[in-house]
Structure formats: structure tokens, C-alpha cells
Amino acid sequence: MQQISTALLSYGMSGKIFHAPFLELHPGFELVGAWERSKKLINDDxxxxxSYPTLEAVLKDPQVELVIVNTPTETHFEYAKAALEAGKHVLVEKAFTTTVAEAEELYELAQEKNLKLAVFQNRRYDSDFRTVKDIFDKDILGDIVEAEFHFDRFNPNLSPKAHKEVRTGGSGVLKDLGPHIIDQAMFLFGFPECLFADIRVTRENSVVDDWFDITLFYKKFRVRLKSSYFVREPLPSYVIHGTKGSFIKSRGDVQEDELKTGKKPMVTDWGKEPDFRKGVLHTEIEGLxxxxxxxxxxxxxxxxxxxxYQAIKKHKAVPVSAEDGIKTMRIIEAAIESSSEKKIIQFQSVQVS
Structure with missing residues (x-):
């Protein structure tokens, strides 16, 4: 198997937990290094x-074929653009960029250079969401009437990561946890006709948003997306009601927690939730x-x-496209406008550019 030589743009939590273990596991990837600014940690593992001293050193390395932009959101556009201009395929973490305009520029550049550009929406591959999608795809709930997705935490304290608590174009829960459930909603239901949003700051001494409530309007149903840092008793993370029945599922994916303990992922026998987290299906099937x-x-x-890998080496579609990332940024920008002006935002077009 021809390997893809891959470089990370940081080796903090995301590089160590979400990327390196799977690059090591997959025979089609070779991790060649990471850009490390102060702490030099990658060689421990x-x-x-x-350990690259600069971004320029990464981009000048002819061995590097794929660059993973796993740095703070406000840097995504600059670093992804530089990598594309250097002729590298690029994987960008969420939020894709800080604005729709930036997202569209990256898309156009990747098209011009004939390079692959993908967004790391790994939560599509969570056990809980995979189960929700399976129920949805089986069409056993009837016509959808409403759905509600939550990504909540109980964490009233400010993050020790300074970049998360400084007001920038990339900070706040809307661009942190928001892209996950926005992407999941559109993966199931498509792009909405309009939306209404309320975005708040609820933690003491916080200057960035840490609570949101977004309603996506579709022709015949509504989808509500919520996130809060003050949910000590978790609500179901996925609730879908249809004309025949309902499906309710808690957030239960174990991968992140297991990776944090140092467990190595496997191709099989991995990512299995405990039985007590099973979802509840209450519906009508064949009249019963x-x-x-x-x-x-x-x-x-x-x-x-x-x-x-299949996208880069076999010319198949990337798992989460730049077009998907643009749509998520359109939802985020519209939510900010809606909350600020206290009005419903109507979408005129869902074209990529």
C-alpha cells in the first residue's frame, strides 16, 4: 500500500489523541512529524x-504529502492556505475557518491546485451518531416532525487554554462544539431554509459565548441545536420525533475517553459503548x-x-468536504447575525461559491 506522508501542525491534545494514533494504525499513512513551537513532545511517543521548528520547514519538506491543520481555529485559514499553496493536501479541524469568505477561498484554492481539502468532522464516526443515522436511514419513524441535538457539559470554570477564553474570530462554544452538531444535523437533514439563534455568555468572567440555542427551519419540520456549559444532569443528546414514533439516544461514544487513557485504537473491537447506553426506539413497524x-x-x-486515504490515493470523495465546511460556516455566521439582531435569517442559496 502506497503511504501518505503526513505532518501535524501541533502535537497537543488533538494531535496526540485524535490524529497520531489513527495515522499509526492505518497502513496507508506515515506520520513524518509535527510542528512544535515550545514543548517538544512528539519524539517521546x-x-x-x-519535530519541525517552523511551518516553513513543514511546507518545504518534499516528503510531506498531507498537512493536518490542528491548531486554534483563528489560524486555520492562514495555515491551510499556505499548505495548499505549497502543493500539499490538507485536513483542517473544526471549525473549518472563522468566516464563510475564508472557507470559500480555501475551497477555490484547492480546486485550482487539484488538491484534496477535507474537514475533520470525526463526530460523524461516533457510536451514538452512527446509531442515530442508522435509525434515520431505516425510515421507521415516519415523516420527521422535529429533532433536538445537544452537546452539553458541566464546566463553569474558564479553560486553562488561553486561546479558548480570548475573544477572537475562532473562540466560543459556537465554533468549538457547535460545528459538530451543526454538521451532524445537515448530514441527516440537509441545508435548512432559515434559522433563528440565541447565543449567550453564562460563565462568570467569561468574554466568549458558552451557550447557544439554534433552530433550523425545514419545510415540514424543525431541528433544534443546543449547547451549554451548565448541564450537570445530562439530557438526551439526540431526540428525533416522527409521525410514527421517536428515537432517543444519549451521548455515549467512548473513543475520546479511552484514547486519553493511552489505549491504542484497533480496526475492530473498538469504540463499543456499554449496554446501558442503548437508545430507546418507540415506533410502529408493520402496524405493530x-x-x-x-x-x-x-x-x-x-x-x-x-x-x-481513499480520497487521496483512489480519487474518491473526501469524507467531509470543504463544501460541507462552507455550509457549516454559513450556519454559524447566520446564527451570530440572528442572535445579534433577534430575527430569523433566511437563506437565499446553498451554492458553494
Whole structure:
């Protein structure tokens, strides 16, 4: 298998937890190094790879074929643009960029250079969401009437990561946790006709948004997306009601927690939720009322990287496209406008550019 030589643009939590273990696991990738500014940590885990002193050193390395932009959101546009201009394929973490204009410029540049540009929406590969999508795809709830997705935490303290608590174009929960559930909603339901949003600051001494409530308007149903840092008793993360029945599922994916403990991912026997987190399906099937606990499908971020490999080496579609990233940024920008002006925002077009 021809390998893709890959460089990370940082080796903090995301590089160590979400990327390096799967690059190591997948036979189609070779981790060649990471840009490290002050702390030099990657060689503790991967003694044979490079610790690049600068971004320029990464981009000038002819071995590097794929660059993973896993730095703070406000840097995504600058670094992704530089990598594309250097002729590298690029994977960008969420939020894709800070503005729609930036997202569209990256898309156009990747098209011009004939390079792959993808967004790391790994939560599509979570066990809980995979199960929700499976139920949705089976069309056993009838016509959708409403859905509600939550990504909540109980964390009233400010983050020790300074860049998360300084008001910038990339800070705040709307651009941190928001892209996950916005992307998931559109992956299931498509792009909405309009939206209404309320965005707040609720933590003491916080200067960045830490609460949002967004309603996406579709022709025949509504989808509500919520996030808060003051949810000590979790609500179901996924609730879908249709004309025949309902499906309710808690957030239960175990991958992040297991990776943080140092567990190595596997292709199989990985990402299995405990049985007590099964979702509840209450619907009508072939005229009979059914209420049952549904086994959760396993989650595995390995398959994101496998899909990315197929895109780069086999010319298939990337797992989460720049076009998807642009649509998510349109929702975010519209939500900010809606909350500021206290009005419904109507979308005129869903064209990429």
C-alpha cells in the first residue's frame, strides 16, 4: 500500500489523541512529524519522526504529502492556505475557518491546485451518531416532525487554554462544539431554509459565548441545536420525533475517553459503548407498536482516515468536504447575525461559491 506522508501542525491534545494514533494504525499513512513551537513532545511517543521548528520547514519538506491543520481555529485559514499553496493536501479541524469568505477561498484554492481539502468532522464516526443515522436511514419513524441535538457539559470554570477564553474570530462554544452538531444535523437533514439563534455568555468572567440555542427551519419540520456549559444532569443528546414514533439516544461514544487513557485504537473491537447506553426506539413497524432498546453501533475514527486515504490515493470523495465546511460556516455566521439582531435569517442559496 502506497503511504501518505503526513505532518501535524501541533502535537497537543488533538494531535496526540485524535490524529497520531489513527495515522499509526492505518497502513496507508506515515506520520513524518509535527510542528512544535515550545514543548517538544512528539519524539517521546514517536522517536523516529521529525519535530519541525517552523511551518516553513513543514511546507518545504518534499516528503510531506498531507498537512493536518490542528491548531486554534483563528489560524486555520492562514495555515491551510499556505499548505495548499505549497502543493500539499490538507485536513483542517473544526471549525473549518472563522468566516464563510475564508472557507470559500480555501475551497477555490484547492480546486485550482487539484488538491484534496477535507474537514475533520470525526463526530460523524461516533457510536451514538452512527446509531442515530442508522435509525434515520431505516425510515421507521415516519415523516420527521422535529429533532433536538445537544452537546452539553458541566464546566463553569474558564479553560486553562488561553486561546479558548480570548475573544477572537475562532473562540466560543459556537465554533468549538457547535460545528459538530451543526454538521451532524445537515448530514441527516440537509441545508435548512432559515434559522433563528440565541447565543449567550453564562460563565462568570467569561468574554466568549458558552451557550447557544439554534433552530433550523425545514419545510415540514424543525431541528433544534443546543449547547451549554451548565448541564450537570445530562439530557438526551439526540431526540428525533416522527409521525410514527421517536428515537432517543444519549451521548455515549467512548473513543475520546479511552484514547486519553493511552489505549491504542484497533480496526475492530473498538469504540463499543456499554449496554446501558442503548437508545430507546418507540415506533410502529408493520402496524405493530414497538418499544425497545436499540444496540449501539461501534464508533471508529479509523474509518475517517480510511475514507481520506481513499480520497487521496483512489480519487474518491473526501469524507467531509470543504463544501460541507462552507455550509457549516454559513450556519454559524447566520446564527451570530440572528442572535445579534433577534430575527430569523433566511437563506437565499446553498451554492458553494
Amino acid at each position: 514517536f522517536p523516529m519522526v521529525r 407498536e414497538v418499544r425497545e432498546h436499540v444496540p449501539t453501533l461501534p464508533g471508529n475514527y479509523y474509518y475517517f482516515f480510511d475514507d481520506l
